[in-house]
Amino acid sequence: MIGNIYDKLPKAVSLGINGARRVRQTAVALGRTGLERALGDRSAPPDVLRKLFERLGATYIKLGQFVASSPSLFPEDYVAAFQQCLDRTEPVPFHRMLKILKQDLGAGCLGEIFADIDPVPLASASIAQVYAATLTTGEKVVIKIQRPGVADILVTDLNFLYYSAVALETVLPRFKHASLSGMLSEIRNTVLEECDFIQEAENIAVFAKYLEDTGNTTVMVPRVYPEASTRRVLTMERLFGIPLTDRKQLLATTSRPGDVLGPAFETWMSSVMGCALFHADLHAGNLLIMADGRVGFIDFGIVGRISEKTRNGVKKLVPAMITLDFVSLAEAMTAIGMTREKVDTARLAHDLKVLYDAGESDDLADLENGYAPAMVVDPDRFMLEMVRVAETHGIRFPREFTLLLKQFLYFDGYRDLLFDMGDWMDDMMPMDMPAGMPRFFLPNDRHTL
Structure with missing residues (x-):
């Protein structure tokens, strides 16, 4: 049985550069949290854990949001604390985000697709940043660009957590009742879907079709521009x-x-x-x-x-x-x-x-x-x-x-x-x-x- 786990690990856990980077980032976040505690921070344990999750970035922010939306699975004080889990991060410099845009839409996208892009993001979250822009055809749009490397970080973190849970449940069968691996599998699927902007575009299309089929004129969704969208880039009509x-x-x-x-x-x-x-x-x-x-x-x-x-x-x-x-x-x-x-x-x-x-x-x-x-x-x-x-x-x-x-x-x-x-x-x-x-x-x- 243990052998089966080892067979799965190489497929799921990155032990290379991404894994080493995450170990370092985790150590820094844990050290900072421990130092604050040593210097007199007496926040309640749920609040301490929430702050730590925010520092650890995208994966753990999403885990925190899962805790907040699952009151049947977690203690009430932790659910309440994670309601405040903030999905706001320091923005990545524009030149790095523009590099992703050019990789996905072509080196000439600024000029061929977009007439201009405001380099100051409208919003900056753990998975993506949003920019105001104008198409060469004149339409005002927003561009949602995935942060560099975030998908790799999510895969590395979530796979490590998932297979750790599988190993724990195998070695200590009583943990199977908590269904840790099941919860982490659900989180993994949900979060990775959120990273797929093609899927988000399809979600918008499904809802827009529903509005059209029901003759609904009181609610609207932004128009998606498929020709300017990819798995990491989503260009939509800007709603003022x-x-x-x-x-x-x-x-x-x-x-x-x-x-x-x-x-x-x-x-x-x-x-x-x-x-x-x-x-x-x-x-x-x-x-x-x-x-x-x-x-x-x-x-x-x-x-x-x-x-x-x-x-x-x-x-x-x-x-x-x-x-x-x-x-x-x-x-x-x-x-x-x-x-x-x-x-x-x-x-x-x-x-x-x-x-x-x-x-x-x-x-x-x-x-x-x-x-x-x-x-x-x-x-x-x-x-x-x-x-x-x-x-x-x-x-x-x-x-x-x-x-x-x-x-x-x-x-x-x-x-x-x-x-x-x-x-x-x-x-x-x-x-x-x-x-x-x-x-x-x-x-x-x-x-x-």
Whole structure:
């Protein structure tokens, strides 16, 4: 059995220059973290580990994001800490990024394809940097360029971690119950897919086709320029919109932001039910309010694909959440989750009601009937609490569902950001869900801008 592991190692683990470089980088990051600890840093262990992951770069940032989106698998304090895992890095100098661009699109791409490129990146993350540019045909675009060597680093790190987990589970069989190799295999596949910009372009195409097929004119995605895109370079239409992070500018353009965000939520919700994929990273920076009132969905590097079982469970879950039917909610959660024993849905329903009631603040205690109590202010915290309640009843959710739930809670968080979301929930539900339900994700109508 051990021999089988050794047979696999040469195929997966780079022991050459990349491996040596990563050993050195890891040693430097560990040394810096240890020094800070010795000099008096008394941060909690989860925060120390998060900072270390950020210093170790792309692979470990992605691992941290996996921890943050998997509350069924990791301790609550670590999940909460890794919610703050920042995917922002010091930008690589432009001349090095331009070298990758020329390698993939040709030495004359600057002049033949692009009339100009702003050398200051719009964004710099662990996997790629984004630049504003203009095509020779006049269109304003953004170019997403993969950081040099990042794919090799990811392969080296993830393969090493994966085969280390395989070896550990072989030598110590009790670790098989933790399914470390299974988790790392999932992370590896997900992260390497995120590095494939051709796949991201296909994700955009699938979602754009879904919008076209459903006649949706309220949401848009950027146009992709295939002739200026490769596995490491993605050229897209630049959307000049207002991100939800800019609350002041958004409220200066409309007095009823809910009239814009409502259709966006409806589109996202219906895509969960009817599209081959759904956007799984709808933080405020990835939603742009356009001048014509449409909402732009950007950055399809992280998408979700749910099983038929989860999809059917969600169809029951959403109306149950909106109507505060805790028994139906408990039944839907049981259907979605994985459990080895029979769940007492009556007890689970009671515990869910306690959780919802606990989110009710004193000044909102007199909300009219038909409105849900205010949820925990932090959407991530509410997700953790919901999962915690389910776990006490022996339910473990698949990661696809926690990704889904987090997007729900992103939208609910925008309620707190923008206060009055108007009456958009009446029309937001997919056709197979009843309309006119009480507003779950919204504050009371008394709240005005």
